[in-house]
Amino acid sequence: MAQKAIREADGKRMIARLLKEYTNGTYTIADRFVTVGPDTDVKKLPTKYSWLAKEKLVVKPDQLIKRRGKSKLLLLNADWKDAEQWIKGRMSKPVTVGTVTGILDHFIVEPFVPHAETDEYYLAILSKREGDEILFHHQGGINVGDIDAKAARLMVPIGTSPTAADIQRQLLGNVPKERRELIAGFIEGMFKFYADLNYTYLEINPFVVTGNKIVPLDLAAKLDDTAEFVSGKKWGGIEFPSPFGRMLTKEEAYIKDLDSKTGASLKLTVLNPDARVWTMVAGGGASVIYADTITDLGFMGEMANYGEYSGDPNEEFTYLYAKTILDLMTRKKHPKGKFLLIGGGIANFTDVANTFKGIVRALKEYQKKLQDTNVKIFVRRGGPNYKEGLRVMRELGEQLGVPIEVYGPETHMTKIVSMALKGGK
């Protein structure tokens, strides 16, 4: 539920399809943007898009990677045969960009547009609390540099649209006179497009002017996914890709799948499966604070996972969630033993004893492994029926022969972190 990045090809196709509506038909951009995904039948593409075989092409990965040119992830001025080879050589293979390694699985193929450096312009629209800001610079492209310092800006108060005249006056001072009207009309249309489709971020760097045509060469954009019920039809059937490099492990994918099957929320990110501190925290806000506290107390390297369960998942889902974490944490032993923090704040209306049922079931099932891995468990929780929940946990510790320390709302929420990590209060 938030601002979500979209693929470059989806953004460009949307512009090609709709910009004419927002400019009384005066601006048309040809829809020549092809997405190649892992399941695309590449051989069939030239029949479907005849221009692929006829024109020089550009190919780039299309999965939210910044500065692709600098990472040599850009093929320019190629014919279809080369493009096909280039994609084939990279599809489904890992690549490292900066510090992040991810698998390449989506590419955009589009016509190569020959132009001079002086034809490149920078345009961005950003959303702020008071309105939307248009940033423009008369020199765009890879080497645009510190755009925050350089760009001309036009703040558009919420609920209004800038006229072409506003745009010319405020933004286009450094643009050759003969191009001002063309660019001003384009920006005016793009702004309407941006606002009407509930974009929250749009950067085109560069767009180029050739003759009386404007072509966006490189685009990054975000949509407000909560506006799906308003703008979803105009967006077309798009999906929101995960950030580049977020490769889900088997267990993470499993929890994501569970999450999608329940109205409740189940989240899991494995940070370091060999680390000693595992958390199973109720509530999105509380889970962040537990992870913070582990970090702030200087144990970032010991933090094995981040995750949360909330929204009252039923016993079965809580059980499966707990089981996944217990399985992960008992696979390998650590000479100093391991910790499991079953934490949470004071619930509003969720019955605490009920939510513990699934966790208790999983703990019982993993009794032997927990003992073998020398796991110590800390519990802290409050809310409806918490006393019963905590009593059950205390009893369980005695039954299982696994040390379980149990605390309620009288103990500060994160105290169990220092108890575990520092061996005392």
Added chain:
Amino acid sequence: MAAKKDYILFDKDTQAFIYNMQTNAVQRMLDFDFVAGRKTPSVAAIINPTGSDGFQKFFFGPKEILVPVYKLMKTATVNHKNVDVMINFASFRSAAATTEEAFTYPQLRTVVIIAEGVPERRMRELIAKAKQLNKVIIGPATVGGIVAGAFKIGNTGGTIENIMDSKLHRPGSVGFVSKSGGLSNEAYNIVSQNTDGLYEGIAIGGDRYPGTTLLDHLLRFEKNPDIKMLVCLGEVGGSDEYTIVDALKKKQLTKPLIMWVTGTCSKAFKTEVQFGHAGAKAGSDAETADAKNAALKAAGAVVPNSFDDYGEKIGMVYKDLVKKKIIVPRPEPPAVKVPMDYNAAIKAKVVRRPANFISTISDDRGEELLYGSMPISEVFKKDIGIGGVLSILWFKRLLPDYATKFIEMAVMVTADHGPAVSGAHNTIVATRAGKDLISSLVSGMLTIGPRFGGAIDGAAQMFSEAYDAGKTPAQFVNDMKQKGVNIQGIGHLVKSIHNPDMRVTIISGYAKKHFKSTPLLDYAREVEKITTSKRDNLILNVDGCIGICFVDLLRSELGTKEADEYIKMGALNGLFVLGRSIGLIGHYLDQKRLKQGLYRHPWDDIAYMLPEK
């Protein structure tokens, strides 16, 4: 009513509209009102756009009160001029439009938007509009907030036990604001453990564009002389916290501020992470929690080293203010207890109550409907048929196949007997008078009695009494003759010993073939021999045959005692009623289908024999 100070949004007299029928939230507000010692309920009315005007019953402490319900916001505002708050439980689709509508009523000053997922652009439009009209929005995506001892928004604060534990029923000195609503219970708990308690707590909501910001509320708290210290919980992402840094630097905030920004763990993640809230994502270094915490500390806020000493720092500042006599701790007021809800008490096993009704045949409460102990899926899996269902629901056991088959045969045989019999006739007349299905059916059904359709029951009783008394068939026939009573189940209008009724042949044939024993049927056949020797149409008729066979069946399956109880209760009449309903409904549909008009009996078919004048 004295005008509220501009920094007061909610006080002990504030009344609100609740938009959408949120009965739980309303009851929780009223429970809070009771423990806070409010004189008037904090909910003036409910606006329910999908319902109609009326009232809804709620508890106000131990009493029950009626809260008005309006379909239109306009009617609510006209009837409740003093209301200046609307708590908007509309969905994310309609939250913006309904808030906009609320803005058109000058009396409504504060709107709390609960929904999560309001589009950002719509929200920004609302923010601009609110500014222009001098309105206050709290939310979206929030649980709301609370003014301790005065006013509680919706579900804030959790259960009433938690509200009492966190001392939210009476005011303290702390103004608290956070984005997260989920953590507000925890924060109020921390505040209550380390200070004299909360004065006001607001959760602005997790969206990127909350209607009011952390700073908006801190500035309000700054102006409120009853609030002595400020506590704030920020989070990674956005730049809201920097406006607080500026306000600290500009001395717009002078009261001690203890603040912590969550999300310091984001550095442990390699790729960009979206935490729970829409706004909680660091887009740049300045948006990280570490940078914000450092900037706040530099500007003079009390910033703990981690959330772990948040409470300690709050306590430290509080003690200092007490020492300086800025805060003078007040004696604890006597605590009021809200009566426990009956359902909660049942769940907690602290009360019990004798039930007014008992059912031993079916149960609709579980995963699956149960007939007896048999789940409905099993009913079909085992294909027990209507006879099986009837045997479970009537006789509390699944009878063997031969018996359930017999029940079905009885239903089939009694289903109809043509349009001329009195039950069908009455149904037809009622149908033609324009009555509905149930009235027409019942009209026919009410005809069933000793003379029409009642012979099944009557025959069963008469024959079994005679048989049980050890009378020979001849004695029985003679006895009845002397009493001048017709033997029920004997005799037919047209059928005779030479022209047997096929229905009787089928039923008695089946009984002879499949029943374990048929003593009563055999007895009846003997009786029939005597009666037909007198007149050849005095045969065992279909009603008698069914009734008598049924007694044989029930006695062999349930034992004589239990079987006779069912017969006394009228179970056999039930069989006829059940079967004949099929036919009566058929006649009703038939007449409707044929569009038959009102029936009027012809004069010449009635002999008018009035007394002479």
